[in-house]
Amino acid sequence: MPELRDALDALLQEVPPARLTESVRRLIEDYRSGRPADEPLIRNMVDATAYAAYRMPATHAAVSAALAQLPPIAPRSHVDLGGGTGAAAWAVRGAYGPVPATVLDQVPETLKLGARIAKDLDFTWQEWRLGDPVPGADLVTASYVLTELDEEAQRALVAQAAAAATTAVVLIEPGTPPGYRRMLAARDQLIGAGWHVAAPCPHQLACGMRGGDWCHFAARVNRSALHRRLKDASLGYEDEKYSFVAALKAPAPSPGRIVRHPVFRKGLVTLQVCRPDTSVGPVLVSKREGPRYKAARDAEWGDAWI
Template sequence: MITPDLPAAVKAALEAKLQGQSRQDAAARAARISQAYRGGGPSGGIASEADAVAYAVVRMPATYAAVAACLNALIEMRPEFAPTSLLDVGAGPGTASFAAAEAFASLASFRALDANPVLRALALELAAGAHRLNDLDYTLGPTRTQLDHAAPADLVIASYMIGELPESEREALAATLWIKTRDTLLLVEPGTPAGYQRVIAARAQLIAAGAHVAAPCPHDHACPLAAPDWCHFAQRLARSRAHKQIKGVELPYEDEKFSYVALTRQPVPQRPVARVLAPPALGKAAVAAKLCCADGVARTVTVPRRDKTAFAAARRWDWGGAVAPANLPQIPPQHTDG
């Protein structure tokens, strides 16, 4: 398991890049880029080294934390998984590559694809200081075109990039990502209703093509949630001094919300019986939690204090965590939440 914090060498290199730059200018650049992203814009708005550094200082820690959380969930479900090759699609400053390098000591080949030259330059500069990524193979060009020509990899990651494409291109992208996946594909999007819809559409498409869900879902059935509900999770991460200055905030941490799915070629041998879909309500008399269960149904369960063993286990449940069979109380199959 890996921590949600950027590797120290990457963090130090980013802060060194800020030396001599106006924090006010960096803040303005970061705000402009964030506004473009919230509006569904692509990374083309990051047009200079100063843009890339401002973006990376503000967004790279949160994106890294989200990808790290997803990889930890994957490792929990598949502790035997030892990929040797990574394909990072829409890699930006290489965030997912750094997270995968921390998660899997087995990785020997790192390839990245992106169309943004200044993000690629920053990624290569950061990688030069990370011994695992010294030989990062980063191809510059239209992501869809480069993906068509890329060799398959054991682990393929598309992190925060599906939303940059027109809706008309997303189905073809998902199909190609799956073609390039030898073993496991990880898709990560912002934890918004729109981000969830992008993830769930790709999930349904690829299950129909033969994929199996490793995480977060404990099943391959259709998602049981219906609007206005949506499946998302959160990862807390510490903010650096530079991060707080550029974002103009005082809080020493932030919670990055994300939606994701990890899909595998082969069925996962041991799935959890449930996944916690929201922060549990902890009370003196009981713990109540919303769970996605292995039969494809979302349920709200209440574990009373009188059931001492189950209650003690339920008090340790976290949003996004897997629930082991021994820790799930008996629940009526018809009790569902849509």
């Protein structure tokens, strides 16, 4: 979203690059460790700025891509738990228009920074710790938060999200095997609380991924010059891998889902599809199938496939 990118780039000019780089290095190490955090990983304004610079474009892209897999909804309010600098609020706005959003987080610096990035938008920023009351909203999200919590706290957050939402709960995590396992546990919990899984799964039964495979997707993120410098990266883009679960109060038809990059060979497309009968396997579409072949050729990882 160019608006977000411009707002971020303007803000980043204010912090000396050396301090940002140092903070980015520490945050990358802390997040890679995968340990639940005993204390907030973002400790001050420089950390918050570093987070916004190197992670927010990617978490924003992941949330946007996850929302694109949902059946149509029209939320009129949004609450984001552990919302940090507001990536999910921006993504929800991109998907559904100017939905009033409340971003809740334990670190005041991330909220202050988020408010500056989104200065012209209708977002509310509120200090909040897991367990504090959550205002009700049509849509409740939590992106890249469960990863910082132990199992008991993860369950508590999912329960709070489910209790506060009236229409949809969307949870997003890194697209790693542990991130996927956290999504499976959250999915079970949401189904147990009477919610209906709307994406990515085309069914409410146990996940059919086998053989050490895990359900995840990828969102393309274009890197700005500063972003590249901070991450010591040469490519002009990165692919952010994410796992997610979206649940709706009302059941909605959910189609089969393409769960890998399609493979193209001369006159043949192979799609790896998760199907409503819970099986996950290849679907071969040949050139002889005309419009179906054209649809398969245009299909992407994460798209629906009937």
